[in-house]
Every structure is written in C-alpha cells, then in structure tokens.
Amino acid sequence: MAAKPKLWYFHGRGRMESIRWLLAAAGVEFEEEFLETREQYEKLQKDGRLLFGQVPLVEIDGMELTQTRAILSYLAAKYNLHGKDLKETVRIDMYADGTLDLMLMVALAAFKPPEEKEESLALAVKKAKTRYFPVFEKILKDHGEDFLVGNKFSWADIQLLEAILTMEELDASVLSDFPLLKALKARVSNIPAVKKFLQPGSQRKPPTDEKKIEEARKVFKF
Numbered sequence: 001m002a003a004k005p006k007l008w009y010f011h012g013r014g015r016m017e018s019i020r021w022l023l024a025a026a027g028v029e030f031e032e033e034f035l036e037t038r039e040q041y042e043k044l045q046k047d048g049r050l051l052f053g054q055v056p057l058v059e060i061d062g063m064e065l066t067q068t069r070a071i072l073s074y075l076a077a078k079y080n081l082h083g084k085d086l087k088e089t090v091r092i093d094m095y096a097d098g099t100l101d102l103m104l105m106v107a108l109a110a111f112k113p114p115e116e117k118e119e120s121l122a123l124a125v126k127k128a129k130t131r132y133f134p135v136f137e138k139i140l141k142d143h144g145e146d147f148l149v150g151n152k153f154s155w156a157d158i159q160l161l162e163a164i165l166t167m168e169e170l171d172a173s174v175l176s177d178f179p180l181l182k183a184l185k186a187r188v189s190n191i192p193a194v195k196k197f198l199q200p201g202s203q204r205k206p207p208t209d210e211k212k213i214e215e216a217r218k219v220f221k222f
C-alpha cells in the first residue's frame with residue numbers, strides 16, 4: 001500500500017488548510033509534521049526539501065511538493081476532483097483560485113496587529129459578500145445544477161465550502177442573501193468524507209489563535 005501523503009506546516013490553518021480539506025474530501029488519510037521550532041524549519045531548508053525555502057511542503061507519490069496552488073491542482077487531478085475535460089478544469093481552477101484569494105486575506109489578517117487585524121477581517125467579509133459569493137450564487141442560479149461545475153462534486157465546491165465556513169465564523173449571517181450557497185453548503189457538508197472532516201477530532205484546524213501565531217512567528221521569523 002502506498003505511504004500516506006505527509007504534510008509539513010505549522011500547527012494552524014494558514015495555506016495548508018485547503019490542502020487538508022482537499023485530501024479529506026477525497027477520503028485520503030494523511031500524516032502531519034508540525035513545525036514548532038525554527039530548527040525544524042531550517043533543517044528542511046538545509047536538506048534542500050523546500051524549493052523556494054517555503055512551506056506548505058507535501059510529500060506524495062515519491063515527490064516533495066511546494067507551492068499551494070500547484071499542490072491543490074495535483075491533488076484535484078489525482079483524486080478526480082477536477083473536470084471531465086480541459087474546459088471544465090479551467091473553470092474549476094478559476095473558481096477555486098478566486099476562493100483561495102479570499103481565504104488568503106483571512107489567513108494573512110491573523111498576523112496583523114489587533115486594530116489592523118479587525119479591519120482586514122471586516123474587509124474579507126465585505127469582499128465575500130460583494131465580490132465572491134455573488135459570483136458563485138449566480139453560477140448556481142444560471143445553470144441550475146447541484147455543484148459549481150459539470151453537475152459533479154469538485155475541488156471548486158470544497159474550496160467554496162471551506163470559505164463559507166470560515167466567513168461564517170466571522171459573520172454568522174454572511175449567507176443571508178445567498179440561498180443557493182446555503183443549499184450548496186448543506187449538500188457538500190453531507191458528502192460522507194466531508195461530513196467526517198467536519199466532526200470534532202478530525203485533522204481540520206480551528207481558527208488560528210494567538211499561541212499558534214506566536215509559534216509561526218518564531219518558526220518563520222515574520
């Protein structure tokens with residue numbers, strides 16, 4: 001049996017959380033190595049395991065992969081969460097990339113000073129409501145299908161569910177004007193592998209707290 005994919009990152013959501021989501025939704029078990037000290041991170045660098053000196057790092061299929069979007073794209077293709085052809089795949093990539101941009105705003109806000117952090121999170125919620133969610137609501141309305149692309153569960157749906165849940169942590173009513181996104185959220189949350197990941201005790205990470213942020217600062221010298 002092939003070894004489980006192994007993930008190296010700090011013990012928080014950050015850029016790795018979407019990778020955890022994608023693996024979990026594909027029903028793939030994975031191992032995690034948490035970077036808690038600068039030494040661990042420097043060892044990965046010294047050993048030449050980080051292409052550009054950065055994590056996320058994912059070991060899979062005899063490869064050591066970095067660059068979040070490339071990793072996600074590989075996993076989506078490998079686990080049949082991309083489209084049936086290039087045209088569907090590029091739409092899935094576009095939708096997922098948009099959602100990743102939104103998620104990065106939230107991830108980066110965690111590292112800002114308290115006043116700026118509140119402002120950045122409020123801006124992310126605003127962008128969710130005015131830029132990203134209206135687009136996805138319209139896509140669902142226009143084609144009338146159950147999922148974003150090809151009437152089939154894909155990486156774009158997983159990425160969107162992660163974004164919806166993250167935004168709801170910041171503003172519980174964020175979906176009030178988006179009935180089709182509410183329905184999509186319920187539908188995707190009920191897919192057995194996703195349902196399992198949503199249960200307490202899974203490898204899903206909670207919102208990154210001050211302790212984890214301090215840990216990450218020490219590791220990456222932010």
Ligand SMILES: N[C@@H](CCC(=O)N[C@@H](CS)C(=O)NCC(=O)O)C(=O)O
Nearest residue numbers: 014015053054055056067068069220
């Ligand atoms: N484009 C890269 C950016 C990765 C990145 O910035 N990683 C951070 C941790 S979240 C890091 O390793 N920072 C250390 C550094 O850049 O020296 C990706 O999307 O994976």
